[in-house]
Each structure stands twice: as structure tokens, then as C-alpha cells.
Amino acid sequence: MSEPTHSVEVERKYDVEADTVLPDWMRLPRVTAVGAPELRPLDATYFDTADLALARSAIALRRRTGGPDEGWHVKTSAADGRHEWHWPLDAPSDEIVVPDALVQALAPYAAPPFLPLARIRNARTAYALLDASGALVAEVVDDRVTGRAERTGAEDSWREWEVELGPAAPEDVAAFFAAADELVAAAGGRPATSGSKLQRVLSA
Template sequence: MSVAEEQPDELSAEPAGPAHSVEVELKFDVDDDTPLPDWSGLPGVVSVGAAELRELDAVYFDSDDLALAHAGYAVRRRTGGPDEGWHIKGARDAEGGRVERQWPLGKDTAEQGVPDAVADALATLVVASRLTPIARIRNRRHAFALGDADGGLVAEFVDDHVVASDERHGVERTWREWEFELGPAAPASADDRTALFAAAVQAVHAAGGRAAASDSKLARTLGA
């Protein structure tokens, strides 16, 4: 979910650029039978929405030497969910957020490769002709909206069941994980955000979750 707009990054700029957002989230590893957390103790959260099912299917692209990954970037084509499209995720900032750029799918397919607009934005990092599919991540996601008293989205909690394939080595991995991502109505101050995150971590640990061993789904898919 977006918590800021038009943030600068190191990618090439386009005259009519894509949508921008900043992703600020926590990630947790959980077992298949771990019950969902109790969010009643989170500051500012007064409601938890019903589960929204999203069937997500993403193909990730990089060079054979993983030039984008080593620079802290990821590019994917994802179908399903409210933000389907082409995405470029940037390196994390000092607060743990990641700038994300998004383009619509159009009529392209993953087999057609990276669209020109996306490739142009990556030009300072990698030559477009070197980009090839490196991973496919399919995710059965249940999303829950955590709302405030005014109906604003404080955070989104998602329960992910992942089937991921390392396209380079033909290795498939499956796991379950949770994400807790700030929404537009998240606290504005750093202290209040810290308190919200601390309460979320406490709720997750009480349910049996634990800190994620991997920084991202892509890294875990590739064995990192």
C-alpha cells in the first residue's frame, strides 16, 4: 500500500512516468497451521475487514548475473490483485521502505519480455537485452484491511501461501508467510509508527509467527 507519492530513486525518469508508491512493511515466517493474529491491541485500529482472496502470479526478470538483485532492485510482471501490472521495486531506504514504480499490463505477456518503458527505466542498471525470467512466484493471498475510526486504512495484513520456482535451476519451494504493510491512514510520526509496528510484532509472536528469515519472496525463491 502506498504511504507516500513521487519519491525519488536512482532509475531513469520518463516524461509521462509510472505510478509511484513507497512500501513500508514487516514480514514474518509462519507454519501451515499457525492461527491468525489478534489485532485488537493495535493502536489506532478499530476494525478488521473480511478476508479478500487474491490469486497472484508473478514472473521476475533479471540478468544471468543478477545485476538488479545485487543493486537492490526487482522487476516483475504480476497478474491478479488490485495492483497487477509491471513493477520495479527499488532498494530499501534507511526506514525500511522501498520505492515502487508500476506500469499497466496492457496486452503484453511475460513471454514477450520486459516492455520498453520498463526497460528504459532500468537502463542505468542493466541492458534490456540481458533481462530474462529468473523466477515465478504464485501466491494464494488472503488480505485483511485494518481500519481506523474514520474508515481509513491504517495497515493491510496479508496471509500468503506461496509456490515459487527458481527458473534458472528448476527448483520449486513452498512456504507460508505474513506481511504487515502500512496504509494511507498509518501514523505520520516516527514514534507512532514504531509503536504500531511494535504492537504488530507482539501480536504476531503471540500467534506463533517469527521474523522472516529472508528479505523478500524473490530472494527466498532463489535460495538467498
Template structure:
């Protein structure tokens, strides 16, 4: 595994929707000139923490995820600006093999805690993704329609739900006021379709009943 991670700041908005809620016409969002074809992704993530929950206390999540264009090891840290994600390539372990956190990931977490790290949740997600592009083809945002099944590995409790997420891309408007306007319009489109703001700001929190 390479020791050089990739980092990005996620600025997103999440919504809860029912199983049959229709997807809005996202071309109504400011600046969006085209909506890409749906792309199906099957994601399988296992989340880890220390037995005493030190990562959660530090507003940090650790996961190993297979499937999708960004499969790999991820550390997500909550910040006032958004979620700062650092990613390493996937190791060679199988989906059901014992989890062993790679050394570069352990090094990145050392300021919070060292091992042991235990699997606290497994989250499987059937995702449909759409690219929302401007007139020049730049990615303003990605919209994903997620159908999620989760298991709290501490208790064995299972849950399932559907949620939507809009995450800003590199061609998103640079001004905070314009970003707010884009999300305000997204809120209106979701409400008109029958959706609502997400009750939880993360899939992990919802899987664990937080």
C-alpha cells in the same frame, strides 16, 4: 501501455508462520478500530534480471504480476526508508507467453542495465488480505496472509511456504515512534500466535535460496 507510472513507498514487516498458525486479532494494534472482511487474491508473478544479476546487485527487483488490485509491471528498489515501488499497467501478453519488457520499464532501468532480461523466478501466491482501519475508516495498514509456491527458473528448484505481511497505509501514524510502536505490537501478536520474523526480506530472495 501508458508511459506514466505510479510510485509508492512500501513500509512493511514480514513474518514466517506455519501452515496452521492462527491469524491474530489485529484490532489490538494501536489505532485500529476495525478489521475488514477477508479478500482473496490469486497472484502470479515472474521476476526478471540480467544474466549477470545486475538488478540484484543494485538492490532492485523487476516483475510482471497478474492478479490483485495492483497487477502490472513493477520495479522495486530497496531504500533505507522502505521499498520504492514504481508500477506500470499490465500488457496484453498471456500468462505463459514469452516475456517482453515494455519500453517505459526499460527506460526506467536504463541507469542500471539494459536488456537482455531473463525470467529468474516464478512466484504464485494465494493471498488473503485484510484492511486494518481507524475510527474514520482510514487505512492504517493492510495485513496479508500469503501461501506461496515458487520456482527458481535457473535451477528448477521448487519451494513453498506461508508468510504474513503488514504494510502501512495512508492513515498510518506519521511519527516514527508511533510506527515503531505499531510494529512492536504486531511482533508481540505474531509471537503469541506462534509466528516469527521472516528469514528473508523478499519472496524473490527466498525463491532463489538467498
């Protein structure tokens, strides 16, 4: 398996109702165009040890199919955003096993076996928010999510929006997200009550 790629996500999440209408994202700072909707059916399985060692270290481990970054992901949170390491998908098989490369990467925090923790399926629609030069200011995703906690059988479904900064984001990040908060609130949305989809499923 190849070496992982690393990225930092700076984003804001919002809870919205099933029938909430998307706002005019061009009202956000620097945004002059909104790209065509891109449909991304996503299917993710999250893993942890039996005693939730990864969760105690605020680490999420998942295998996701669908979308431009399908593969294995390890995610952690820090002051500057959510850090994500990405490995490509392994060869298809009847049984999903955490690859050795990820086991080694997670060794300081937990030891296998890593067992299924939750499955989250998401009908995602993504929109690129562009500036006057066509550069990506942010990406907005409209997620319709169904999740199941594999160890308890609890299920939940909901809709949420995410606004994630792109390479051409304004320098004043606080002002950009304040404008996003105001725009979403006017549409009927509100800041997300859970920090992640996994947290929401596990608390259902």
C-alpha cells in the same frame, strides 16, 4: 505505455506455519475494525540479466497478474521503505517481453536481454485494518506461496504474513510494529528470515 505510478511500502514480514491461526488484529494501536477477507490469486514472473545485474543493484523487476496493482513493477529498498514503480500490463501475447518503457527506466543499471529469473504464485488473503473513522491504518496479507527459481529448478513453498502501513497509520511507527511483533509472536509467528519472496526462492 503510460507513465508509472510510484509508492513507498513500509511493512513488516513474518514467517508462520501452515496452520498458524490469525491473531486479533484489533489489538494493534488505532485499529478498531478488520475488513472482510479479500482473496487475491497472484502470479508473478521476475526477470534479470544473465549475470544478475539488477540483483547487484538491489532492484527487482517483475510482471504480476492478479490483485489491485497487477502489472509491471520495479522495486528497490531504501531507509524509508521499499520504493515501487508500477506500469500497467501490456497486451497479452504468447511470449512475455519486458516493455521498452521499463528497459529505458532500467538503463542506468542493466541492459537487455532480461530473462526469467523466478516464478512466484501466491494465494493471498488481504485484510484492511481500519480506525474509528474507517480510514486504513494498515493492511495485513496472509500469503501461501509457491516459488520456483527458473534457472536452477529449485522450488519452495511457505506461508507468511505482511503488515503494511496505510495512510492512517500512527505517527509512532516503531511502536506500531513493536505491537505487531508481539502480537504475531504470541500467535506463533516470527520475523521473516528473508527480505523478500524473491530472495527466499533464489536461496532455496
